[in-house]
Amino acid sequence: MTGPSTTADQIQPAHPAWMRRLLMTATMILLLSLSAAAIGSIAQRLTAPAQIVAVAPQPVPDAAREVGMPLVVSPAWLREQRSVPESPLMVIDxxxxxxxxxxxxxxxMHAWWQDGMDQNAASYGQALSPNPYPTGPRExxxxxxxxxxxRVVAYDDRQSRDAARFVWLMAFVGxxxxxxxxxxxxxxxxxxxxxxxxxxxxxxxxxxxxxIVPPMVIATAELASWLEDPALTVVDVRTPAERNETLNDTIRTGSIPSSIPIPWDRLILDESGQLRSNAELRAIFAGAGLSPDRExxxxxxxxxxTGLLWLALRLAGYGTIRVYDEGWAIWASRPELPITE
Structure with a gap:
């Protein structure tokens, strides 16, 4: 005896189990992707730079130099000089x-400060590899x-630190x-x-x-060989918080022996990066034991x-200033080099 027959219209096709699982997985991935995109968009808005708050302009330190334009200029100076047609002036943000x-x-014009770094250098932030000198900053x-x-006037939103480095890089390439x-x-x-x-x-x-002006920088080997030279003064620009950084436990903490701490944030008046007066800068440096007749x-x-301290030293009348461009990141990563805790 046979059972009741089944017509084609009564057959209901069903998705195999593996297909249902695949559809569910694809749906979840899509939902997660949309959620991640939304979260990323919200996070970007939350971390967007704060609105720049106006501050009263302070007197500009005496920034004249033997050649070229002043090292530091005021808003009023910039406004006036932009109207001088015979001498081109560019503003870099x-x-x-x-x-x-x-x-x-x-x-x-906008420029990204990291473009001034040598991408092939051993340490983050270097302007150049040891040899041969690249054309990166010049390019x-x-x-x-x-x-x-x-003529170039630069500014930033990091207390003038990137602008000072930009001016140093300009001097570095002449x-x-x-x-x-x-x-x-x-x-x-x-x-x-x-x-x-x-x-x-x-x-x-x-x-x-x-x-390029090689005397403006000093390499690790040369610095290590000169540490006992009384004619040399080594200055550490790091803040106390920066001195405690280990870069994810990849470097030691401490300082280069006999170096003098002058944190960069002592050189400015406020969050805008307005510099202290020449007299105040000279007093800071003299109090720390620096002398203009020493390198x-x-x-x-x-x-x-290092740019802000280089700039402040120039303003205070110091002539021979060299930047250890490889920085503490390289010095502290080499166990054979001495450090002071």
């Missing part, structure tokens, strides 16, 4: 790109449209027309000057044939940390 897109000095300036006749805007955008706004969210047209690359070597965690 080294801030976070999101801060730049929101507001900047009108006509300022960066060329791509920005900077040539020996271009360009003496770089200056830091004292207090950056905060002081510009505090002077009642307008801001813009429009990017200017890109400048055409220039022909830039300048010579000074400056180091930080990385080479990029």
């Amino acid at each position: 080294l801030s976070d790109i999101r801060a730049y897109e929101r507001e900047h000095v009108p006509g300022a 960066w300036f060329r791509s920005l449209g900077i040539d020996p006749s271009t 360009l003496e027309n770089g200056a830091v805007l004292n207090g950056g955008l905060a002081a510009w706004k505090g002077a009642g000057l307008p801001v813009s969210d429009e990017a200017p047209p890109l400048s055409a690359p220039t022909e830039l044939a300048t010579d 000074v070597v400056v180091y930080g965690r990385f080479g990029t940390d």
